[in-house]
Amino acid sequence: MQGLKNQTVIVTGGGGGIGSATCRRFAAEGAKVAVFDMNPAAAEEVAAGIRAAGGQAAAFQCDITDRAQVDAAVAATGAQLGPVGVLVNNAGWDVFKPFVKTVPAEWDRLIAINLTGALHMLHAVLPGMSERRSGHIVNVASDAARGGSSGEAVYSACKGGLVALSKTLAREHARHGINVNVVCPGPTDTALLAGVAEGARDPAKLIEAFKSAIPMGRLGRPEDLASAIVFFGSDDASFITGQVISVSGG
Template identity: 70%
Template sequence: MQRLDGKTAIVTGGGGGIGGATCRRLASEGAQVAVFDVRLEAAEKVAAAVRESGGRAQAFACDITQRASVDASIAQVGSALGPIDVLVNNAGWDVFKPFTKTELSDWERLISVNLVGALHMHHAVLPGMVERRRGRIVNVSSDAARVGSSGEAVYAACKGGLVSFSKTLAREHARHGITVNVVCPGPTDTALFADFKNAASNPEKLMQAFERSIPLGRIGQPDDLPGAIAFFASDDAAFVTGQVLSVSGGLTMAG
């Protein structure tokens, strides 16, 4: 018996590094996974890899910043895979600039993807979970939300808002048997991090600085995150809600 047998899980940003790794892990634990991504081709690639490994997954094109797209995709999941048991809000986007160098268009996209998109997903999925009186929600925030991060002011604000939002929903929906928890990655070797690194004047020096600052001595990998996400998504965490866990090699140590 696997921890997520018979469960249907949605993973937003499922076509990316952490999202793809999470899809593979949840499927390996028995879940049937709805891979949500604005890039359908990327989602289909992950879903195909899951199926090739013996798991169950289906790709869905979804722009989480648009409520109509979210509602349509949720309806498709319901028809194809059944009621949603697990929601992993993983999709994110960042721009690396000092705050005074950012523009309104940067703020709007950052807030739309990193905060409003998650609000859309919760608002669409929670009523069904409430009706069934069960559900697991795992929100992927960032250590930038806990300690700040130079060049990521608006991103950190959005991710900090997601942490506070998660704790509030955990209180509101505990009586419905729904848990809401947060995983905060530290610097992780994803396409987004590669953009950040490559924009630096000396990428190699930047990497060395990160590695020195992380007690475990390396940058995180996408496969470092799914274990924590799968725990919160499972009944092993049935008595855990409103919690925030950093997966950052010790970069952030918060009690």
């Protein structure tokens, strides 16, 4: 894909399922990948795997809910890998339970990770991109933002907020040479989905229900998401902004 050779890319939640596949795919396109995760071992494993395969990557421990950590990790990325050209806001977390059984501490944590974390990252990265008149932002939301999802009310609200935020930032930054798009995974085979299923009475039954609702008849694979994310992070998508695409098997 165009524009990725030696481009500096940050992927938050880069140690997880969709994030690690995305990091590997960017690296395969020649990008320098900053693997951000609050789990340092997971981030380092992904970065080391990329380097072992001949690619360029560095791991950064960063809890995106903490603005000071975000600022430090973004500054370290700039110093080690160069000015940030692509930001993928991918880190996320979910709980599965009926809305009336959720407690405010859970809402606070869901909002902190899924929405405020993205705000911190965007605030840290957008001024530099605006100055350079160049940048690609890809925000990873969820199909839950589009159609709702029983058992995921607050998560859906956060992801809906991320979609609205992205559309607004796309308008604000279009004249600055920055595009902002959203990729919405459907149920995808990662630790997050397994964690969501654990919240159900019968986890295997919930996964089957997710699967049978997908026209293509299977869960998403992290690589399915990585293809779309890397496309929107490349210059191939330069004239596309404010768009929301589902990668969900139909």
